[in-house]
Amino acid sequence: MKIKNAIIIFFLLTMVISGCLPGNSVSTFPTANTQAPLPTTQHTQPIPTLPPTTSSSTESTRTLLTAEMLMNGFVSDGPLDESALTMPGGAAVTSHTFEGRLELLGEEKNGNIKILRGELEPEFSWLPEFDFEFVQSDGYLIPVERGLIIADHPQWNYILEPGRVWQEAGDGGYSRASLPFALTVKGSNAAFNGTLTFLFNDQQVSKIWYQVTQETTSYTRANLWGQLDAVYHPGKVAGVQQIREDFAAELAARLPVKPIAALAEDYPGVDISAFGRGVTPEHMTWYGVVVNGVNYLGGCQTRFGLYPYCESMRATSYSTAKSAFTSVALMLLAQKYGVEVADLLIKDYVPEYVTSPGDWETVTFNHALDMSTGNYVSPGFMADDNSEKMGVFFGAQPYAERIQAAFDVPHAAEPGTRWVYRTSDTFILTRAMHNYLQTREGTDADIYQFVVDEVYRPLGLGPGAFSTLRTADNDWQGQAEGGYGQWWIPDDIAKLATFLIVDGGRINDEQILHSGLLAAALQQDPKDRGVKINSQSMYNNAFWANRYPKSGAFACEIWTIEMQGVSGNVVALFPNGITYYYFSDNQEFIWDAALRETDKIKPLCP
Template sequence: FDEIKDTFRYTNNQDSTRKHLPEFDFEFIQTGTHLFPVERGTMTDSHPEWEYILEPGRVWQENSDNGYSRAAIPFTLHQKNANCMHNGVLTFLFKNDGSTSKAAYQVVSETCLYFKFDMWGLLDASYTPAANPDSPDLQAAYQAEVNGRMPVKPIADLAVDYPGADPSQFGSPAETDPAHMTLYGFVIDGVNYVGGCETRYGTHPYCDVLNVPSYSAAKSVFAGMALMRMELKHPGFMNNIVADQVPDCASDGNWNDVQYRHVIDMGTGNYQSGLYMSDEGASHTNDLFLPLDHASKINYSCTQYSRKATPGTKWVYHTSDTYILGTAMNADVKALEGAGKDIFADTMVEEVWKPLGLSPSSQVSRRTYDSVQQPFTGWGLTLLRDDVAKLAVFMNVDDGQIGGQAMVDSGEFAAAMQRDPADRGLDPLSDYKYNNGIWAHEIKSSVGCPNDTWVPFMSGYGGITVLMLPNDTTYYYFSDDDTYLWMDAAQESHAIRSLCP
């Protein structure tokens, strides 16, 4: 174990559970040279620090292996109750009679601002051959997943397909230090041109299934999209009052006039400081992020801030507000559509994400560790680069539609994407807007357009950006050095195809 960065002093020279993999018992299915786990997405575990996410790997044979097959499995250590991700590969030898070698593992990359390390070792392992009665269906689903991915090309091919394009402007070292870049891509005309995927010891061998955290991009693709979908299904839904559905928010009167549309815009009127990100950066937010249970998280969220402004007039960023909104929407969907319904598993995954062909790993959200199992809503998702590209195309190119059918309220979605000049949202900073969970920046002076040129984007803690440019292209990157620069990429996209409205 070699510690590289430890902002919160999690470890020292002594042994620690953070320095060890959780014990595991996994089931895999082989189809050809592919080996995929039966269970995908974050797997909650009794280990105090880490939870696994497994992805599909490969099986092959080498002449020197004496009849053994060789397997390699990409995996992620997902920080318990958080969204940091540390990526590794597990490899071992096995025979059909159950013989197996020790398992070697290496973890040498991450998307995590505050905790970076290398970890490696050998583990005792056992292998039990078995037949899974669901194997044919699982194999078919996996093959459909692979076949359904968006076409991928190396970022260098952009210069071939679009003569004159400069691929170096995407993932530019001038904007993001390559040592802290997990992956990036530029999506244009249905192709995902990709780069990055480097570890501290070479290129990751399984970049197609390299997990990255959403952090606050979830406020856009989960909270915002779920709210606009509920508005489509139940007109007037966004006018609902928080206190009516969240009992913890009903006691002090500060939420009796706050509508869901105010919450998604970060305009509840309840805050401590109006300075940019002051409340969000305060130490008391630990009372939201650290507890494992819903009762503690919702109590903090509802009671931490006092009324300072009329709802809908002042932008102040609170992840706790998005947690309240998720709680309210989950209560509503149960009341409106059935007690067994869930705002994430049903409203988003079944109705939108599965039809979009998003990965199984994206279909599992961080939730509270209690019987409530409340989705975090404002953070806590897992994404593959294919998921990012598909979500961006769904929003930016297909206008929130699947097969020509609207998945979200069209008016609210147009406002969120800055396509309605009469409803641009609230003002976080000069030349920035925030509307229905989606950021936007006006860049006409940077690209030479004569009229206002608004660029909607998603943003996540540590250095995550998904830029949905108005020329139907998308630039995304996942990094962890706390930088959020993207103008070089926007200007290059403009050089390929005009951004001017």
Template sequence: MRVRQLVAGLAAIVIGSSLVIATGATAAEARGFGDLRGNGAVSRTVLTAAQLQSGDAAGTVASSAFGLPAGAANPRNSFEGTLTVSHAGEVGGFSAIRDPYDYSSIAAVKHLPDFSAALVQKGSYLIPAERGVRITGNDAWNIALGVGRAWQENGDGRLTRAALPFSLIERNANCVHNGLITFLFSRNQTSLLRYQITSETCEYFQFDMWGQLPATVTQGKVANAQRIRAGFAAELAARIPTRPIAQLATDYPAVGIDTSAFGAGITLSARTTLGFVYGGVNYVGDCPTRQGPHPFCSEVLMPSYSTAKTAFGTLALLRLAQKYGPSVADELITALIPQAAGMPAWKGVTIRDAVDMATGNYTSAGYEVDEGGSTMSAFFAAESETQKTATALSYPRSATPGTTWVYHTSDSYLAVQAMNALLRQHEGPRADIFSMLCNEVLIPAGVGPDSLTTLRTDNSPTGAPFGGYGMFWTQDSIAKVARLMGPQHGAVHGVQLLHPGLLDAALQRNPADRGLPVTGSTVLRYNAGVWAKDYSSVNDPAFTTPFTVPFMSGFGGITVAMMPNGSTYYVFSDNDEFVWASAVSQSAKLAPMTGGGTATPSPPASGHH
């Protein structure tokens, strides 16, 4: 929306260097949703109204200062309009915590990118019109805004306090750095905007960032505002009920659950969050930051990294197979990717081979040697589709396709490009494989808007999707993806979304198709983009009957274990710790690891929130 100094029926004033244009919208129109019970009596000493009206940020503060306090009252002002941050590169502080590659020597890395975001309010909820990753054009960062809150504190006078979670997303990479924004507003006034970043899911780059700067708040009509409000209300109602992870032991007292086992072996300071899904409840941990728990934990965005190999590559293939038959998995890469046509190394390689990490094209068959090598580094660094595809195709033929497992993120990328071409053969040149995944799988499964964007080549929303990484999760969205694959068997409300035969193979429910053994391991397998680990009494004396747990895995310390008893354990961290056997032992106390992911029991009656 373009800001104008004079608009009929609107009053415009300049407060400091922040321009506000107010409309006649009132908070009363949206009350009743996210209703607050406080009277505004909040004792605040950090980020007070006076501090937000002038001055600079000297450093980071307690994360709770950005959160909804117990005494918060319903907002008296309603926000509908655009928040714009400009010249962010001129202000702010930065402190590197882990930076082995000296990223912080780049000036743009140490500041927010400029951005503009339309927001609407429903009750006390402040909802970005566009959720998920936004391409900013900044040299270092793209950005995502999450759903926040608006409320009244007596100390803020006639101004309403707003707070939003946000994430900086590394350009051309999947690292996510989580932060918080707050400001005060009314119909004709706004404060400075305060921001800070004090947590991340990023193994190789960790920092604190903070600042206080003018922002332009332009209130006015937002396109599709009512649809956005209604959509968020439906989304919130459809989220899996949550309870604190400690509540699991209380809900199932007879089996002796040790909730400290969830997250055991993961350095607390490296953990973004964790959860255990069972009985229709998402039992969640908190979201630690270097300044205390994140106040918007349910909205915290996390990178997929290689869990996208399953959630994108596998699910897209299974959807295509359900629509057009399982033979789509046997389509040739050379027939679908023009750059591969005529390349001897890619003769006979199918989509299935690429999803299985079994193209036969590699330099070393050692466990993830190629993944950590120079060719893969060049693949990750390439921003253009042309260069990324050429690098992905550059490995030499070393084995017969379909016979040898060698882990390549580039193979997942090629599989997705081939599937995109196949989809266009069926549905026309404008078809897009990620859009198909969202519209026909993720949205029907209840996955929310924060997880419906992906990174693409050329730093563009219209580039080629990365496929093997580059998606984003919240606690709810990753739980729903696992639920779809596990207990729901690929069906929603009686409609089969995913090919059941291929899904059973991917989740180790078909003993005749267990996939390929992982190099150097006797207990790990890989099938259709899904890892699997064998368990027996060697792991836990209680495991008298051997079983297999399929799981997704992501760089740095991300695990999503989909137990055969229908439960799911997920943890997101960034200290290279992949420890989750103790969670399997606790899950086995609740239900036997047999039955192929049958429906879990109804949730206990009390304690939902």
């Protein structure tokens, strides 16, 4: 890619995705924050309630998105209440079976956008071309293609999720469907959540209504909506029975979910307002507490009400990927091929290091995972990751330009002696592990697919987690990023956290992750605390750690372990085996109140 194009991409990444701090023109792409004190303003989250019923199976009470509106069209100056796209309680079973392709028409000419914060180019206002196969099963509408879908659009890609189908009395014999989807920015990690709905019978569909009303990305907020003509192409879908069976297994594998309010019912005395506290409600995507195998879930509010598909709502990973993918990958390699993998040299597996002005002669995989390669510009907290030079890395494509930008950093300290957060170092490590894996398993091996096959799939994560952001090579099918670039649903986070803090890296009693490396990451090995950030914080194997000394608040010294992401994403693993997580986009990082409250459920100290 020419330098001019890279600069354009960098500008869009800066303004659209991670933005820049007020008065600052540099990128603040995926980083994290270790601040733990409670904020001055004590934000608490609204407790979600069921959306109002829009119709029943016997009597039509619908006033929004009626059959007439979907069949004949209507004009709206913005999105509608999300309840209009939600399957109502008591809805009747559909009398039709949807199987075939759903094709939308006129996407580019019929899109609407209202930018609420930041700036977006005009092409962000319309959807990518939409022509996908779907299969119906037990009241669900399942997209055949799952995960990140690279679209023929200058800015957007798709992630499609299963929706619902049902029957309403006022729909003239047609069945009704809605389904969740996310728009992701091409070459970036930001996610904008939406829903679409339509009527159908065995041969045709109505117009479709879509709206996008929530996002996980700092500095940019926008509503998208529109009504499009559509064509239903009924027909047999290849492998339909397997698709249905796989989806049934996906649902069966999900952890039990209860609303966050049920936590106080199951554990009397717990103040549920402690969870989500400190995060501005309008910037919260979702949050939860995982206790004894149950995922207590809250949030999922949009600007137009409760999102119809909370359990399928995609949140941007940002740097939680450094822990959940890159660190897991190294622990997986160490368990399979020996702990010596952590001490392999970067230079032996990433030949592009020779172009670097830095010194990579003794930098190991583990140094890169710990953000302690000794190659950096400034030792200031997050200074390098927020720098203009790092912005060049974020905008550089394809792989050849990106890896060159990653290595464009001087030598400043001995490896392993100083923590300096650099997302580009994670990219280098991901490439090194990828190339090492190929020496073991052949040239077709891929480091992300390795983690999918060995960890994500056996854990029961759904197919939405089976793809990741990659470099632009081969239509964005190049090297996995590593430092960011995944999209989570709440069940993904609950399972990954349980796998780490409760199960110790085991699946079905088989050790999958190297126990020593995992123990170090979880601060369970006093001889290996990692690299010092400050007097109370450490960084070990891509996990943040905060020390709470023995005091009036706690009867013993405790450590909290976190995955973090720049927008305000926290997955906090507490020493009592409870996980508290939230994904948000106002860069608020706080878990003290939640930590103290979990002590009422399970003691933090032995």
